[in-house]
Amino acid sequence: MAGGEDEHELKLLGTWRGPFALRVRLALNFKGLSYEYQEEDLANKSDLLLESNPVNKKVPVLIHNGVPICESLAILEYIDEVYRGTGPCLLPGDPYQRAVARFWAAYIDQNLVAPWWKMFVGKTDKEKHEGTKQTLAAVEKLEVALRECSSGKPFFGGDNVGYIDVVLGGMVAWMQGTEALCGLELLDATKTPLLLAWMERFGGMEPAKAVLPDIDRLVEFAKMKRAQKALI
Numbered sequence: 001m002a003g004g005e006d007e008h009e010l011k012l013l014g015t016w017r018g019p020f021a022l023r024v025r026l027a028l029n030f031k032g033l034s035y036e037y038q039e040e041d042l043a044n045k046s047d048l049l050l051e052s053n054p055v056n057k058k059v060p061v062l063i064h065n066g067v068p069i070c071e072s073l074a075i076l077e078y079i080d081e082v083y084r085g086t087g088p089c090l091l092p093g094d095p096y097q098r099a100v101a102r103f104w105a106a107y108i109d110q111n112l113v114a115p116w117w118k119m120f121v122g123k124t125d126k127e128k129h130e131g132t133k134q135t136l137a138a139v140e141k142l143e144v145a146l147r148e149c150s151s152g153k154p155f156f157g158g159d160n161v162g163y164i165d166v167v168l169g170g171m172v173a174w175m176q177g178t179e180a181l182c183g184l185e186l187l188d189a190t191k192t193p194l195l196l197a198w199m200e201r202f203g204g205m206e207p208a209k210a211v212l213p214d215i216d217r218l219v220e221f222a223k224m225k226r227a228q229k230a231l232i
Contacts, residue, residue, distance in 0.1 A: 010035035011063040013049050015042065017213055017221060019113060020072040021060040023170030027076050029207035030161050031087035073105055076166060090163040101163040104145050104156070108167050112138040116174065119182055121226060132184060142168070143192045150194075154201055165202060172203050173212050177219045181226075 014021025052068035080090040118131030156164035178186040
């Protein structure tokens with residue numbers, strides 16, 4: 001998304017497929033913010049990326065008026081604070097609810113994303129099995145979290161997309177491609193009906209459709225990289 005008089009105010013360095021960069025693009029889109037997007041080749045990182053994030057040299061990096069902000073969760077909170085009056089608020093106003101949102105965001109990274117990668121690229125059957133077990137356990141807990149956080153409304157954030165929605169939203173395409181990539185149907189109408197409905201609802205929204213990768217393209221790319229034993 002780009003355009004408007006402030007089109008150079010925000011610049012995002014990321015990859016089309018990375019769940020962490022995707023969550024930042026989702027946040028920017030849901031907030032209705034204009035930004036310049038630079039696709040990074042992680043095998044040949046740009047000078048701008050290396051200069052902007054010299055510590056871990058990873059995406060995403062958001063550059064705001066020339067100043068870089070690194071790490072997706074920090075970027076999301078930065079966007080929400082700086083552009084508090086623009087678009088929907090991601091984090092709740094209530095301190096307790098903010099703490100809950102941050103807890104589940106960290107949980108998604110530690111207990112869903114990390115085990116998912118282990119399930120997908122594990123070097124041994126034992127490692128893949130452990131990743132699968134941990135991923136399924138995380139999904140079950142997120143089903144409960146959605147029920148409790150949403151209070152019967154469409155999103156973790158209630159009536160509107162919030163912080164947890166955006167954080168988990170970065171994994172939507174990967175979750176949809178899990179069966180093709182890992183031989184496992186991650187969500188189903190029996191065990192995780194709320195998450196399944198949430199994923200379809202979230203993925204169908206225009207701000208999400210604008211950035212979420214095509215599933216077939218993602219699966220093809222991921223299989224190729226796995227065959228090459230290359231990191232995604």
